[in-house]
Amino acid sequence: MEQNGRIDHSIISLEHVSKRFESAGRVKEVVNDVSLEVKENEFVVLFGPGQCGKTTMINLIAGLEPASGGTVTVDGKKVEGPGADRGVVYQTTALFPFCTVMGNVEFGPKSRGIDKKTRRERAQYFINLVGLEGFEKSYPNQLSGGMRQRVGIARAYCNDPKVMLMDEPFGHLDAQTRYMMEEELEKIWQKEKRTVVFVTNNIEEAIYLADRIILLTNCPTSIKEEYIVDLPRPRSYVDPEFLKLRKTILDNTEETL
Amino acid sequence: MKKHFVGEKAEKTVYAILAIATFFLAWAFITTFTAAGETTPGPVEVLKLLVDSFFEPIGRFTLYGHLYYSIRRVLVGYVVAAVLGIIVGIAMGTSRYAEAIIKPIFELIRPIPPIAWIPLVILWFGVGELPKYAIIFIGSFTNVTLNAYTGAQRVDPTLIGCAKMLGTSDRDIFLRVVLPSSLPQIFAGMQVALSTAWMAVLAAEMIGAQEGCGWIILRGSDTTNIPLVLVGMVVIGVVGLLLATIMRMAERRLCSWNRMDV
Amino acid sequence: MTELEKKKQKDKRKFALISVCSLCIFFTVWYIATAVMHLMPDYCLPSPVQVLEAFIYKLGNKAPDGGTLFQHIVASLKVALSGYVLGAVIGIPLGICMAWFRRIDLFVTPLFDLVRPVPTIAWIPLMILWFGIGLGAKAAIIFVSAFIPCVINSYAGIKQTKPVHLWVAQTFGASRTKMLFTVAIPTAMPLIFTGLRISLQAAWTTLCAAEMLAANKGLGYMIQLNRSLARADLIIVGMLTIGFIGTIFSAGLGKLESKMVKGGKKG
Numbered sequence: 001m002e003q004n005g006r007i008d009h010s011i012i013s014l015e016h017v018s019k020r021f022e023s024a025g026r027v028k029e030v031v032n033d034v035s036l037e038v039k040e041n042e043f044v045v046l047f048g049p050g051q052c053g054k055t056t057m058i059n060l061i062a063g064l065e066p067a068s069g070g071t072v073t074v075d076g077k078k079v080e081g082p083g084a085d086r087g088v089v090y091q092t093t094a095l096f097p098f099c100t101v102m103g104n105v106e107f108g109p110k111s112r113g114i115d116k117k118t119r120r121e122r123a124q125y126f127i128n129l130v131g132l133e134g135f136e137k138s139y140p141n142q143l144s145g146g147m148r149q150r151v152g153i154a155r156a157y158c159n160d161p162k163v164m165l166m167d168e169p170f171g172h173l174d175a176q177t178r179y180m181m182e183e184e185l186e187k188i189w190q191k192e193k194r195t196v197v198f199v200t201n202n203i204e205e206a207i208y209l210a211d212r213i214i215l216l217t218n219c220p221t222s223i224k225e226e227y228i229v230d231l232p233r234p235r236s237y238v239d240p241e242f243l244k245l246r247k248t249i250l251d252n253t254e255e256t257l
Numbered sequence: 258m259k260k261h262f263v264g265e266k267a268e269k270t271v272y273a274i275l276a277i278a279t280f281f282l283a284w285a286f287i288t289t290f291t292a293a294g295e296t297t298p299g300p301v302e303v304l305k306l307l308v309d310s311f312f313e314p315i316g317r318f319t320l321y322g323h324l325y326y327s328i329r330r331v332l333v334g335y336v337v338a339a340v341l342g343i344i345v346g347i348a349m350g351t352s353r354y355a356e357a358i359i360k361p362i363f364e365l366i367r368p369i370p371p372i373a374w375i376p377l378v379i380l381w382f383g384v385g386e387l388p389k390y391a392i393i394f395i396g397s398f399t400n401v402t403l404n405a406y407t408g409a410q411r412v413d414p415t416l417i418g419c420a421k422m423l424g425t426s427d428r429d430i431f432l433r434v435v436l437p438s439s440l441p442q443i444f445a446g447m448q449v450a451l452s453t454a455w456m457a458v459l460a461a462e463m464i465g466a467q468e469g470c471g472w473i474i475l476r477g478s479d480t481t482n483i484p485l486v487l488v489g490m491v492v493i494g495v496v497g498l499l500l501a502t503i504m505r506m507a508e509r510r511l512c513s514w515n516r517m518d519v
Numbered sequence: 520m521t522e523l524e525k526k527k528q529k530d531k532r533k534f535a536l537i538s539v540c541s542l543c544i545f546f547t548v549w550y551i552a553t554a555v556m557h558l559m560p561d562y563c564l565p566s567p568v569q570v571l572e573a574f575i576y577k578l579g580n581k582a583p584d585g586g587t588l589f590q591h592i593v594a595s596l597k598v599a600l601s602g603y604v605l606g607a608v609i610g611i612p613l614g615i616c617m618a619w620f621r622r623i624d625l626f627v628t629p630l631f632d633l634v635r636p637v638p639t640i641a642w643i644p645l646m647i648l649w650f651g652i653g654l655g656a657k658a659a660i661i662f663v664s665a666f667i668p669c670v671i672n673s674y675a676g677i678k679q680t681k682p683v684h685l686w687v688a689q690t691f692g693a694s695r696t697k698m699l700f701t702v703a704i705p706t707a708m709p710l711i712f713t714g715l716r717i718s719l720q721a722a723w724t725t726l727c728a729a730e731m732l733a734a735n736k737g738l739g740y741m742i743q744l745n746r747s748l749a750r751a752d753l754i755i756v757g758m759l760t761i762g763f764i765g766t767i768f769s770a771g772l773g774k775l776e777s778k779m780v781k782g783g784k785k786g
Contacts, residue, residue: 064418084424098437098514108423139514159423169493256414272625280630296648316539350709353530357537362545370724372640373739376746377754381563456638460728466742471641475732475753478644486644497556501636 002111010037011195012061012163017070018220019056029220030056033070036214036223038163041193045206046215049254054199055091057221058167061197062088075162084108087156089166093148096141101127101151108159123245129188146177151190153188165193182208186234203246203253208235218254225252300483301334306484308493315485316476319469320492327469328496329471330386334393335454337448342401346443348410351435363402371396371453379465387478389461397450397458404446408439410445444508449502455497470496540643565752570759573752584744584753586736588760594736594763595726598654602661603722609662610669610718611711617670618677618707619699631670639664639725645734654731657726664725672714676707712776716769723765738764 019031019217030053046054059065060072063079063086072079074086087108095104102120105127109119127136130150140148149169156164169185170178182205189196189209200206206213207229215225227249231241281300288299310320318326348355349363374395375388382388412435424499462471470493477485546567552558553566561569577588586594617624617631642663643656650656680703688698730739742757 050320062418062422064422082418082421084422086422088419088422090415090419092415094413094415096416096419096434096437107420107425111420111423111425111429111433141514155423269625272622273629276626276629277633280633351532354537357534358541361538361542364546366762367544368766369758370720370727370761370765372724372727372731373742373758373761376742377751377758380746380749380751380754381559452638456640459638459640460731463643463728464731474641474644478647481648483645483648486648490637490641490645493641494634497638498636 007042011040011075011146012036012038012197013073014061015071015073017057017060017067017072019053019060019065025206031060031067032220032222034221034223035070036152038195038197039243040195043189043196043198043209043211045210045213046197046199046216047203047206047213047249048201048221049218050201052216052219053221054201054216055167058088058165058197058199058232061163062086062165063112073215084159085162086163087159087161089149089152089156089169091168091171093140093152093169095148095151095155097140098182100137100139103131104140104151105154105158107155110156112159118200122236123154123158126158129157130154131184131192144177145173146181149173149181150184153185157188157192157194161194163197166198168199168201171200178202178205183234185209203250204237207231207242207245207249208237213249215249215252259342296483298487303484303487303491307488310488315473316468320473323469323473324492324496326466327471329460329502330461330469331393331454331458332450332460334390334449335397337390337396338397338450338454339401342398342450343405343443343444346402346405346446347409347436347439349406350439351431365401367399367403371399371457375461375464384465389458389466391458392461393454397454400447400450400453401443404449405439405443408442408446409435411442412438441508441512443510444504448501448504448508451500452497455493455500459493523707543756561751562749563751565755569752570755573750574617574756574759577753577756583748583750584741586741588741588756591736591741591757592737592760592764594734595730595738598657598729599661599722599726602655602658602726603665603719605658606662606665606718606722607669607715611673611714613724614670614673614706614711614714615677615699615707618674618705635667635671639721640728643725643729647733656733657684657729660725660729661722664721668718668721669711669714672717673707673711676710676714679710680706708780709776712772712780716772719768719772720765723761723768727761 014034014036017031017034018029021028021030034057036044042184046057048054056065060067061074061079063072063081063083067078077085096107099107102123106119106123109122114122124126124136125190126244132147132150132154135143135147140151143151152169170181173181186209198206198209210229211226214223215227216222227245229245231239231245235242271290285299285301288294288297312319315323343357345355350356371392375392378388378391379393382391416434416438417430420430425433458469459471459474462469463475466472470489473492474486474489477483477489479489550566550568553561553564554568558564565573574588579587581587581590584591611626617627630646639660643660646656646659646663649724650659684706685698688702693701726737727739727742730737734740738757738761742754742761745751745753745757
């Protein structure tokens with residue numbers, strides 16, 4: 001592996017990764033021989049129909065589930081379990097309900113024993129970045145869905161991970177909030193560049209955010225096609241180029257059952 | 258909207274006062290004008306005795322003394338049971354080894370009502386304070402343990418995964434995720450346990466004691482002194498209500514994050 | 520990859536084995552502490568073997584407490600069930616009415632709240648004074664203990680009916696009575712059953728206390744009398760019987776519940 005080749009160095013790599021689940025003696029193939037390289041600071045969107053193994057792929061990279069075959073490498077190290085070098089933003093937000101916004105955002109740094117002043121400052125920076133200034137002392141059940149997801153993003157960022165894994169973070173939001181959050185995420189990402197793997201089943205969201213879209217097949221998931229999106233940012237949902245790409249991808253997408 | 262709400266509240270109060278007034282009037286009427294009055298005292302008589310018993314001793318103590326004994330017994334037995342119950346319950350909920358070892362014995366003993374332990378406990382510890390503590394302990398322990406156990410078991414696995422992804426150590430996951438997550442459930446258990454403990458102390462005092470609220474009503478019964486029985490019941494009810502209110506307030510403070518739309 | 524499955528099964532067997540061992544150790548320690556080392560005198564803690572012997576003895580003998588185990592069980596069941604059935608039959612409809620009819624709610628709920636904080640055990644002396652020490656007093660106490668949870672839970676059950684469901688029924692032209700039976704009561708079913716289960720437990724516990732204080736038959740009486748005779752073996756037999764019957768009751772109600780409640784507990 002090439003060392004410190006800053007820009008073209010691939011930070012996440014999946015080599016012939018597959019995943020099978022077993023229950024009651026039946027084997028279900030979910031991910032089938034996926035190979036993928038993600039470059040540093042690249043925004044990659046995994047796009048695919050409803051119940052394909054997108055979340056499973058995120059969990060494989062996160063190390064929350066072991067791969068049945070193949071290897072996942074992040075920043076040169078083989079993934080063998082969960083770790084702080086990968087930040088996850090969950091669809092269900094998975095905020096700690098018993099912690100305030102501040103408590104949630106500083107959870108990671110606190111776990112790693114960073115002193116209070118430093119971690120507070122850092123957490124405050126990210127709380128401000130996601131636009132939640134003034135809500136530091138609120139509990140998650142006092143926040144709206146969009147605000148909770150902002151906390152989730154700030155929490156992942158605050159731990160300073162090498163890569164960010166986002167599992168349909170806006171899946172539960174209403175359409176209006178969703179557009180707003182997409183714009184917001186793009187702004188945050190421009191300001192705090194990270195490698196992002198983002199899962200969605202919403203095509204506009206995919207094209208709006210991605211540097212590269214990986215189109216997945218139905219279960220068992222494999223890579224069907226890749227699209228480089230090189231439209232200038234911030235993008236417009238009604239740009240003809242945008243719409244053309246949208247049609248191309250949708251035509252190639254399999255119907256969900 | 259607000260005006261409507263005020264009106265509703267006022268209506269509720271009026272009805273409540275009406276209902277309780279009717280109750281006391283009916284009680285007074287029946288005891289004054291029917292044959293029931295020969296065995297059962299009227300509300301005035303009970304109230305008078307209640308006030309008196311704060312100054313005049315019943316048996317060896319005034320009401321204060323009896324209250325002191327009952328409450329002390331409950332607190333000692335209950336606190337020990339709560340601490341041990343939380344430890345055992347969480348151990349069972351987080352470690353499969355602890356679960357496999359403790360659960361069968363626990364399940365063997367759990368169905369026996371705390372009151373059924375009284376004879377054996379008296380046989381073991383005699384008539385001092387220790388048997389009362391033991392009975393209250395038994396009464397509270399199962400509830401706390403069971404709830405701490407389910408609480409620790411039901412911690413959202415995504416939250417644990419999430420904490421792991423943030424680089425949290427196993428010890429910290431226990432202290433900062435599992436423990437606070439199970440807190441509402443533990444509190445639910447402690448609330449039930451407290452009312453069971455209060456019931457257990459009464460039973461214990463009725464069966465073998467010389468003082469306490471349970472003893473008051475038994476004494477009333479033994480001397481066919483119905484007013485005394487009723488005074489005892491009123492005091493017991495009030496203390497039970499106070500204990501429950503204190504627990505509810507503590508829960509509200511500690512688990513405020515758990516309620517919807519605060 | 521069936522390895523994972525295999526490992527799971529192996530784990531399951533391992534933990535089951537630990538459980539069995541744990542129980543064995545429990546009884547062995549008990550046996551050694553009593554029969555071998557005599558850490559406690561026999562009248563305080565008999566060995567498990569003695570308890571088993573006492574159980575077998577009690578099946579056929581009336582001494583020393585005036586009844587065989589079976590007779591005590593029958594006596595207890597008779598009291599418990601009569602009070603319990605009465606409590607459920609009166610308590611559930613009352614709870615439903617309190618929740619469904621506003622005026623009853625406003626009038627009866629304060630009265631109910633007045634009585635509720637008094638633990639049922641505290642009713643025992645009063646009931647004995649009112650009804651004597653026969654079946655009546657005990658049934659009345661059990662009634663109180665079963666009645667309260669039945670009211671509370673059926674009340675809460677009806678109150679949790681979603682207005683949306685009522686509106687739907689209304690648009691179909693259902694009358695209020697019809698809505699009660701087709702919408703509100705089915706919604707309340709799971710909680711009514713919770714109430715039934717809680718009150719069965721409460722009834723059984725209260726029965727023990729009542730029989731310990733005033734009875735000449737029944738399991739509670741049996742353990743209390745054997746205390747004064749210092750027969751710990753018979754006390755433990757009685758305790759285990761009480762626990763066992765309680766377990767059978769709740770298991771039976773659980774079965775009935777899964778048959779009667781349609782559409783699951785939540786939602």
